[in-house]
Amino acid sequence: MATVNRKYKDSVFVDLFSDDEKAKERFLSLYNALHHTNLPLSCPVENIRLDNIIYMNIINDVSCLVDDKIIVLAEHQSTVNENMPLRFLQYIARLYEKLQIPADRYLRKLSKIPTPEFYVFYNGREDYPETTVLKLSDAFITKPEQVPLELKVQVLNINSGKGGKILKTCKTLDEYSLFVEEVRIQTQLDPENGFTNAVKVCIEKGILREYLQRKSREVVNMLIAEYDYDTDIAVQREEAGKIALAKGISQGSLQKALETARNLLQFGLSVENIAQATGLSQADVEALNHNYKL
Incomplete structure (x- = not known):
């Protein structure tokens, strides 16, 4: 199976909600589903993503400025990383540096900033709750009664049968979940041609049909990149186990x-x-x- 340079390759999730020509429409649909709102397509949405921050080797996040909020989305196809609040903290600090005029930090008058919101969409194979919240304070060695700094990340399980309300209210996310499931099925049946077969089957079933018809080759390349990334993570965990054993x-x-x-x-x-x-x-x-x- 061919490999690609992951540094410059997005995931299908990122392309759908951030980069594709219809990404704004899909992002607003997801935003409305998360907030129970009805923002129109005319609503301004600014893509403010920072490349290669949340993950070191794969760019796998969506970050947009909309409705005076910074919405940061990330996808997990393996075990949810409980250090995501810390990673998001590093991410949002850099985003504020990018968005704010440096001189504004020294003004006497309060400088207003967009409200951040953080979401992780989980579609891994392990059993995981429909929704959960990861908190930065859970990582603190000691906790005072009044936590001086907090950051919460909402984790939503988008697996078929686990996704619940969010999949019912966001058509694209629902179809993306079905697409991921089809990729798993087809790669098990035919490891060599599974990605290509999954795209064909989804087009036949009407799952992300317009998108996949338009970008089938690019999607296959993105799937290869994601597969390589998950393989790298598995190798890193195996190596960590060997080092731990050697160090006792x-x-x-x-x-x-x-x-x-x-x-x-x-x-x-x-x-x-x-x-x-x-x-x-x-x-x-x-x-x-x-x-x-x-």
């Missing part, structure tokens, strides 16, 4: 240290300082740094 520590502790190191790398800290902060060896951090730059 729990895999969970190592995963947490690796995740912390990845986050610190995004802030530009030195390998030596990250190693000291996490307890990892400099060689382990160097390896993470190398993968981060790829």
Whole structure:
């Protein structure tokens, strides 16, 4: 199976709701479903996505400014990462830097900013609740009675049979869920041609028909990119388990240290300082740094 450069390849989810020529219409449909509103197609929507921030190797998020809100969407096709609130915190800080005039930070008068909202759409294979909320404060080592900083991420399960209300009110998201399910079926039946077969079957069934007819080759390439990404994650977890065994520590502790190191790398800290902060060896951090730059 051919591979592609994931750095410059979006997922089908991102293309549908952010980049495609009909993305604005679909995004507003999803926004209205989430907020029980009826914003018209004439409503201004500004794409303000930051590339390659939430995920290190695949651009897999949607970020739009609409109705005085910043709506940040992300998709998960594997286990939901409980560190998403921290990643979203890093993301929104950079977005505000991008949107706000630097001089406004020093004004005496309060500088108003758009309200952020964070959503993760889960369509992995593991059993997961219909809805749940991840909170930044859950990661705090100590919690005062009054939490000084909070960020909440709403996780919505969009698997067929689990998606509930959101799939009933957003046609595109419902069809996307059916499309993902068809991809799973066809890739199990024919690993070599599964992506292409899934696109054909969905067109026949009327699932995302217009979109898939128009962009079938691009969609197959995006599916290949997503498949490679999930494979990379599985390999990284296997390698983490081997390192944990060699070091005589729990895999969970190592995963947490690796995740912390990845986050610190995004802030530009030195390998030596990250190693000291996490307890990892400099060689382990160097390896993470190398993968981060790829």
